[in-house]
Amino acid sequence: MRNINEDTITQAVLAAMAGCKQPRLRTIMVSLVQHLHSFAREVELTEDEWFKAIQFLTAVGHITDDVRQEFILLSDVLGLSTLVTAQNNAKPAGCTEATVFGPFFVENAPEYALGADIANGAGGEPCHVSGQVRSLDGRPLAGVRMDVWQSDEDGHYDVQRPPTETQPHTHRARGRLRTDAQGRYHFRSILAQPYPIPHDGPVGKMLEALGRHPWRPAHLHFMLEAAGHERLITHVFRDQDRYLDSDAVFGVRSTLIAPWVRHEAGPAPDGSVQERPFWTLHYDFVLNPQATTVAASGTDTAGARA
């Protein structure tokens, strides 16, 4: 293998991988090399541009740690996360749609009884959230494990705030609940607000250079796990948010948009009396039974909105 040139390099790399014993790895790498080489040919990549790309990826690696995941952000803003989510979560019509996971989920969040305040001190206007979880045939699902997480009024998740001496690191505006015998859930939290994804690193610089903003529309994250059903990772978005049609990570689906309703101070749905204005959100989820096969692509899904 000598005197490789512009015309023979792609074939040479593919031949070098011919002995790969893992069929799936081989499929992925053959396609990746072909597409990378086609891309470099198509844009006539210069050495300077190639080196800038190496520097960019190096910066993405340097800023990444246990808390900050710049590679996921990069995948999100390039639409790769939404593409992979969509092509792996096709469901029959009537099931609640999935959307991107995001980087702020925390394993083993505190468990709460139904009706609890999961804000746990996070700042924001009170919001009462309720709904029901059903199977595709309409049967209510009892005991469904629901993980919920959201940002506070400043647009920060708890994990983005460094612990201080007066405020040790605690779970705020996140928690785990279980639906009751009728598949119903309710909890109290805070009003979700739009927020910018972390944009003080290389991905933020890239967005700026591309003339793009880093904002996400207000949303709550949910992960639902029920026996005999596919796990659902999704959001519920706040209607009328100004970023619904320009989400920085392309995660909005119409069926996941719901009304957050503002109420003046007074009686709340949980029987308490609120001294200041509060909000309510009602949203029902429909989970896909595990055995269901899907004939078409994810575009055949429909709303599960209450």
Ligand code: BEZ
């Ligand atoms: C989020 O919604 O938490 C999120 C999703 C993608 C990138 C950054 C944040």
Ligand code: FE
């Ligand atoms: Fe989020």
